[in-house]
Each structure stands twice: as C-alpha cells, then as structure tokens.
Amino acid sequence: MRNLLLSEFKKFKRKKLFYFGILAAFIFPLFNAVLLSDSTFASVQSGVREDNAFLLLMPLLIILAANLFFVEQDNDTLKNLLCIPVPKNQLVLVKLLVLFIFSVAFQLMGFAVSTVIAVSQTIPLTDFAFQLTLTASSGVLMWAPALPCIVLVVWFNKSYILSVIIVFFYTLLNYVMHFSDAIMMQPFGINAGTLMPVPMIFRWLYQFYTPTGEIQTEFYNRFSQYFVPASVCFGVLLLEAAVCIYLMIRIYRRREI
Amino acid sequence: MSDFIIETKNLTKQYGEQKSVANLNIHVKKGRIYGLLGRNGAGKTTCMKMLLNLTMPTSGEVQIFGKSVQGNEKRILPRIGSLIEAPGFYPNLTGTENLKIFAQLRGVSKRTAVKDALEVVGLPYGDKKLFAQYSLGMKQRLAIALSIMHDPELLILDEPINGLDPIGIAEVRSFIRDLCDKKGKTILISSHILSEIALLVDDIGIIDHGVLLEEESLAELEEKNGKYIHFIVSDTAQAARIMERNFGTQNFTVENDHSLRIYDNNFSVAALNRAFIENGLEVSEAHTCEDTLEDYFKRITGGEGIA
Numbered sequence: 360m361r362n363l364l365l366s367e368f369k370k371f372k373r374k375k376l377f378y379f380g381i382l383a384a385f386i387f388p389l390f391n392a393v394l395l396s397d398s399t400f401a402s403v404q405s406g407v408r409e410d411n412a413f414l415l416l417m418p419l420l421i422i423l424a425a426n427l428f429f430v431e432q433d434n435d436t437l438k439n440l441l442c443i444p445v446p447k448n449q450l451v452l453v454k455l456l457v458l459f460i461f462s463v464a465f466q467l468m469g470f471a472v473s474t475v476i477a478v479s480q481t482i483p484l485t486d487f488a489f490q491l492t493l494t495a496s497s498g499v500l501m502w503a504p505a506l507p508c509i510v511l512v513v514w515f516n517k518s519y520i521l522s523v524i525i526v527f528f529y530t531l532l533n534y535v536m537h538f539s540d541a542i543m544m545q546p547f548g549i550n551a552g553t554l555m556p557v558p559m560i561f562r563w564l565y566q567f568y569t570p571t572g573e574i575q576t577e578f579y580n581r582f583s584q585y586f587v588p589a590s591v592c593f594g595v596l597l598l599e600a601a602v603c604i605y606l607m608i609r610i611y612r613r614r615e616i
Numbered sequence: 617m618s619d620f621i622i623e624t625k626n627l628t629k630q631y632g633e634q635k636s637v638a639n640l641n642i643h644v645k646k647g648r649i650y651g652l653l654g655r656n657g658a659g660k661t662t663c664m665k666m667l668l669n670l671t672m673p674t675s676g677e678v679q680i681f682g683k684s685v686q687g688n689e690k691r692i693l694p695r696i697g698s699l700i701e702a703p704g705f706y707p708n709l710t711g712t713e714n715l716k717i718f719a720q721l722r723g724v725s726k727r728t729a730v731k732d733a734l735e736v737v738g739l740p741y742g743d744k745k746l747f748a749q750y751s752l753g754m755k756q757r758l759a760i761a762l763s764i765m766h767d768p769e770l771l772i773l774d775e776p777i778n779g780l781d782p783i784g785i786a787e788v789r790s791f792i793r794d795l796c797d798k799k800g801k802t803i804l805i806s807s808h809i810l811s812e813i814a815l816l817v818d819d820i821g822i823i824d825h826g827v828l829l830e831e832e833s834l835a836e837l838e839e840k841n842g843k844y845i846h847f848i849v850s851d852t853a854q855a856a857r858i859m860e861r862n863f864g865t866q867n868f869t870v871e872n873d874h875s876l877r878i879y880d881n882n883f884s885v886a887a888l889n890r891a892f893i894e895n896g897l898e899v900s901e902a903h904t905c906e907d908t909l910e911d912y913f914k915r916i917t918g919g920e921g922i923a
Contacts, residue, residue, distance in 0.1 A: 366717045373708040373746075435704030439762065442668050442700075443721050444693040616670040616700075 363445060363453045367427070376426060380419045380461065384468035387411040392476040401569055403477050404490045407469040408497040408564055413537070413557055416465050416498075418530045420458055420505035425512045425522035427454045438616045448608045455604060458509075459502045466498030467491075493567055496589075497560065503596040504533065504556025506603035513610050533557035544585055552585070556596060563592035620679075621646050621770055621802040622667060627676035629662050629826075636662045637826040639676070644804050644819070649796050651817030652806040653913065659826035660806040661701055664774050667804070668698055680770070694722065697768035699776055703759035707748035711739055711758045714747055715765060722766050733761040736791065752779035760788065764795070771795065771803045777812055789816050814909045824917045843906050845878045845885055850898040852876045862891050874900075 371377040387410040391403065431437035431450075440450060470491060477484060484490075508529045512522045536542045537557050545552040552558045566586040570579040622644035629637040637659040644650040654660050665671040667678050669685050678685045680692050705714040715730045726732075731741040737757040750758065756779045763771055776792070777785045793816060795801040807813050813820065820837060822830040830837075849855045852870045859868055859878065867880040878888065885902050892899050907915070 362720050362723070366721055369713070369717055370706055370709070372713065430706070434706055435702055436706060437704075438665075438668075438670055438698075438700050439704055439718060440721070441670055442693055442696070442698050443718070444669070444689045445721060615672065616665060 360449060360453065363449060364456060367453055367457045370430060374426075376423065380423060381465065381468060383415050383419060384411065384465045385472050386415060388469055388473040388476055391473075392480070398482065399569065400474075400477050400482055400485050400487070400490060401567070402571075403473045403482065404470060404494055405568055407466065407473050408494055409561075411469045412466065412497050412501045412560075413534050414530070416462060416501045417505055417508075417533065417557075418526045419465070420462055420502065421508045421512065421526040421529070422522065423461060424454070424458055424505065424509040425526075427457060428509070428513050441616065447611045447614075451604070451608050451611050455502075455506075455509075455607075458505065459499070462502040462505075463495055463498035466494050466501070470494040493564070497564065500556075500560045500563075500592065500596055503600040504560070506600050506607075507556075510603050510606050510610070513607050537561040543582065546585065547587060547591065553595060554599070556599070559587070559592055559595055562587045563589060619646070620644055621681060622650075622804060623679045624663075624667070625677045625679070627663065627666060627678060628674045629659075629666060629671065630674040635826050637666070637673075640823070640826070640828050642821050642828060642831060644802060646802050647796065647800050648818040649792065649803045649805060649816055650819045650821065651813040652804065652821050652823060653810065653813050654806070654808065654823035655917075656808055658808075658823045660808075660823055661774050662826075663823070664698075664700055664772055664804070664806060667772060668693070668696065668700065670700065694766070695768055696770045696772060697763035697766065698772040698774075699759045699763045700772075700774045703755040703762075705747045705755070705758060705762075708746060710743055710746055711750065711754075711761075712742050714758065715762060718762055719765055724766050726767075729765050729767075733765040734758075736764065737761045738787065753781055753784055756780055757784070769801060771801055771805075773803065773805045775807055776805060777807070777809065785812065792816060810909045810913060822913060822916055829916050837909075837912065840912075843879075843881060843904070845883075845888065846901070846903045846905050847876045847878065847888070847892070847899060848874050848901040849876060849892055850874070850900075854895065855892055855897060858891055858895050858897075862895075863888075877905075 387406055388403075391406040391410075431440065441447070474484065508525055511525050515521055533555060534557060536551060536555055542552045542555070542558055543561070547553055552562065562585055565579070565582060568579070570576045620643045622642065624640050624642050627637060627640040628635060640659075640663055642650070642652070642663070652660050652663065662671060666673050667680065667685065669689055681695065683692060685692055705711075706717070709717070712730060712734065715733065719730050734741045737760050739754065739757050739761060747755070747758070756776070760773075760776060763773065773792075777788055780788060789812065792803060792805065796803055805813075805817065814834070817834055819833050820831070821828055847855065852873055852875065855876050856868070856870055859865055863880070863883055865880045865882075868876060868878040870876055885904060889899055889902055
C-alpha cells in the first residue's frame with residue numbers, strides 16, 4: 360500500500376496540473392490581503408476555510424481525481440498494475456488517499472500563506488492552534504464532498520470535458536446552496552442542508568466565526584439554531600464518503616481491460 | 617500435478633451473442649515456446665487476457681502452474697511477465713522512471729533489475745527522453761523490458777515484435793529463444809506473422825474465430841506438412857494418364873494445362889521425369905516442394921493467408 364501511494368505521487372512528476380493545484384492555494388489569501396481589510400486572524404483564516412475550500416479546492420479535487428482515475432485508462436497502464444497484481448480496490452483507495460492528502464495539504468498551504476500575510480500586516484495570531492486545527496479539518500471535510508462527483512466521473516468514464524462540466528455544476532450548486540436560507544435554515548434531517556456537503560460543512564464551520572456588524576450578527580443568531588456539532592458534520596460526511604468509496608470500488612471492479 | 621504450465625479447459629468468452637473465444641483448450645509445456653497463431657481478431661489477445669485474469673471468462677477454467685488463476689492471483693501473477701496489446705506507460709515519465717515505478721510495486725529486490733532489463737532490450741538506463749517521445753519500436757522494447765524485469769518463470773507475450781524494425785525483430789527473436797533455452801523460461805507468444813512463429817516456437821496452436829483448430833509441436837506439423845513434386849509439362853492431360861496407367865496413382869492434382877502436383881511420395885522425380893519424356897511429353901520444370909506454414913494455415917482455416 361505504501362509503495363502504491365508513493366507510485367501515485369511519482370506519476371505527478373512533470374504534471375503542471377498538480378503544481379498549479381498547489382499554487383492555487385495562494386489565490387484567496389493574497390486576494391483577501393489585497394482587497395479586504397480583515398482585522399483578526401480568525402477572519403483571515405475564515406477566508407481560507409470558505410472561499411479557498413468551497414470555490415477552489417473542491418473543483419481542483421475533482422479535476423485531480425479525473426486525472427488520477429483516467430491516467431491508467433488513457434495510458435493503458437491498468438493492465439500492468441493488475442498483472443502485478445494490484446487489487447482494484449487498493450488502487451481506488453490509494454487514489455482517494457492521494458486526494459485526501461492533497462486536500463489537507465492545500466488547506467494547510469492556504470493557512471501558511473494567510474499566516475504570513477497576517478504577520479506582515481501585524482495582525483495578532485490569536486488562537487493559532489485552534490485556527491490551524493479548524494483549517495486542517497476543513498481539508499479533511501472538503502475531501503468527502505468531492506467524492507459523489509468523483510463517483511460520477513468514474514462512472515461515466517468518458518472524458519475530461521464531461522468531468523469539467525460535472526465539476527462546474529457541482530461546485531456552483533454547492534456554493535449557491537450555502538447562501539440559500541431555504542436550504543440552510545432547516546433542522547438536521549433528510550434535506551439538502553444536511554445531505555449536501557458544502558451546506559453541512561458551513562453549518563459546522565460558521566459557529567466558529569465571529570460576526571461583525573448588524574447584518575452578520577443577525578444572520579449568525581438566526582442561523583445558530585441550525586449549527587451542527589463536529590461529530591454530526593464529520594459523521595454525515597464520512598458516511599457519505601464511505602458510500603461513495605464503496606460505489607467507486609464496485610464500478611472499478613466491474614470494469615474489464 | 618499436470619505437466620503443463622498453462623492449461624485451459626473449455627475456456628470461453630462471450631460478448632453479447634458473439635463468442636470471442638469458444639471452448640479453448642490449450643496446453644503449454646514447461647520450458648517450451650508455444651506460439652498462438654491466428655489472424656487479427658481471432659481471439660488470441662482475449663485468450664491471453666483471460667490467462668492473466670484481466671478479463672473474466674464466461675465459462676471454462678484457466679490453470680497456471682497447476683492452480684486455477686482465479687483466487688490465486690497473488691501467488692500466480694508475480695511469477696508471470698506479460699505484454700498485452702500496445703505498451704502502456706506514463707507518458708510524462710522516462711522509460712527508466714516508468715520501470716522503477718513498476719519495479720517498486722512488484723517489490724523487485726535486485727537493485728540492478730531495471731538497468732539489466734533495459735540493457736537486454738537495448739534501451740539506455742537513466743535517459744532523459746520521456747516515454748511520450750519514444751518511437752513505436754522503443755515503446756515495444758520498454759514493454760518487453762517490463763515483462764522480464766522481475767525474472768518471471770512464464771512469459772505471456774502478445775505480438776511482441778509489433779513495431780520493431782527487422783534488426784529489432786531478429787534481436788527479440790534470439791533473446792526470446794535464449795530465455796527459453798538458457799534460462800528454462802516457458803513462453804507463450806501470439807503472432808499473426810507466420811514466418812516469425814515458424815522460426816521461434818516449439819509448439820503451435822492455431823486459433824481462428826475463437827476456436828483452437830490445431831495444437832501440436834512444430835516438428836509434428838512439419839511432418840504433416842504436404843510434400844509434393846511440381847511438374848511443368850507440355851500437356852497435363854497426357855501426364856495425368858501416364859500417372860494413372862504407369863504408376864497406378866491418382867494422388868495428384870492438375871492445376872492447369874501445364875502444371876501438375878504429385879503428392880504420392882512413392883515415386884522419385886527421376887522416375888517420373890523419365891516416364892513423361894519417354895511418352896513424348898516436354899518437361900520444362902520439376903521441383904520437390906513442401907507446404908509452408910502459411911499453406912498449412914490456409915488449409916486448416918479454410919481461407920485466405922494470414923498476413
């Protein structure tokens with residue numbers, strides 16, 4: 360398994376997509392530093408957790424997943440792996456592990472960049488360890504929401520273009536949902552606010568946000584009754600992830616060379 | 617335990633209504649080169665994929681090293697080196713980097729395994745050229761290197777000489793022969809190029825439309841191959857009468873007004889020639905001929921040549 364994981368990373372050598380993906384973690388921290396005037400370390404990191412994660416990390420994860428899962432098919436290398444033999448379920452799990460590591464690394468990179476910017480702006484690094492834990496957790500959580508989309512990419516097994524279309528709509532849908540009162544202001548249960556990943560993450564993350572101004576405070580108070588504890592958020596998303604992983608393994612197992 | 621390294625029992629692969637491979641029973645003996653011969657689309661690759669568990673058989677069984685492949689993949693597959701269809705490698709990596717990945721996954725312990733394998737196929741070690749920039753011949757060589765890198769006991773090679781130049785073909789042929797003769801490897805090789813099969817293999821299986829038509833050693837096949845005397849004479853009708861009257865045989869064919877093939881091996885060219893001339897025929901040519909593998913293939917498959 361360790362060798363398989365290392366080999367997956369070696370396959371990224373000279374691939375611009377991977378390096379671009381890591382560099383993309385700089386985008387929102389720099390953007391926020393230039394255009395916004397966040398005064399607290401928490402609000403600086405909040406930008407990383409929400410904008411970086413919801414708008415950049417999720418599509419990146421799915422595009423990277425398409426790349427990871429199509430690489431064997433496009434280059435006809437799956438037969439070489441299966442003849443070793445590498446079990447198909449292990450192959451799927453390792454590719455998902457690569458995405459998981461990328462997701463957490465991306466968020467930590469964003470955290471590091473934001474911290475450097477905060478220091479340069481003489482913003483005190485209040486609750487540093489807590490902010491670091493929250494941001495790293497958002498990396499863990501963002502990996503899970505990408506999985507349903509990755510299932511579709513694996514299922515259709517067609518082309519990058521289709522994957523990009525899926526990514527675009529999935530990211531947009533999730534992002535729009537977390538602005539919608541109709542979706543967000545619902546109790547925990549069988550509804551989009553619970554089952555859709557970004558709204559669920561937002562319901563957990565937003566409780567750690569410190570609102571400023573009348574509008575934000577009013578929203579925070581109204582929304583607070585729909586906050587979910589970490590156990591629920593992680594539980595729901597990891598359960599969804601487990602279902603997705605099971606489906607992916609089934610799809611991959613059925614596929615013949 | 618069976619004497620065969622590979623044995624299939626009624627191996628069948630069906631896609632919808634179409635049988636790609638039907639009730640295939642092949643037997644590959646230890647330390648020999650077995651050539652699976654057939655036209656493009658005859659079912660050779662599908663058969664090999666089933667041997668390697670890349671494709672599940674619709675019915676039937678594959679036994680390798682005396683064990684069923686299904687359920688014993690972890691024990692059987694590491695002992696096999698294979699090349700199936702086109703070479704598959706990561707285009708953004710060099711040949712050496714590609715092989716190192718697979719060596720690591722295979723757990724190859726010999727430190728020089730990649731270098732040795734590349735040397736054998738005549739590719740440079742540590743070269744900066746990416747796989748995407750390789751010629752077809754280089755790709756094929758790299759795929760052969762991959763198949764031998766872990767020193768397997770059995771090699772399953774699907775059309776290994778595809779894309780190689782004539783010198784490359786001769787090199788690979790000699791190398792495969794050496795693997796069998798000097799290192800005792802068992803090799804299953806498929807090809808649609810008859811001349812290559814004839815030069816390389818010990819045993820042969822002829823497959824057509826998914827069905828194994830013949831399976832025998834090359835020596836047996838050569839014995840069975842038709843030998844005949846080919847005459848060009850002034851009048852084949854009269855020659856035919858002489859054959860029946862003087863030699864008492866009808867084991868010959870008249871091809872046209874001047875060409876005659878005599879399959880009865882009881883008569884010498886000299887005796888036949890003398891009889892024709894004494895009866896007033898002009899004899900322009902007389903040859904002893906033997907069917908080529910291609911003739912044999914045509915006769916067996918009842919159709920056109922193979923390539």
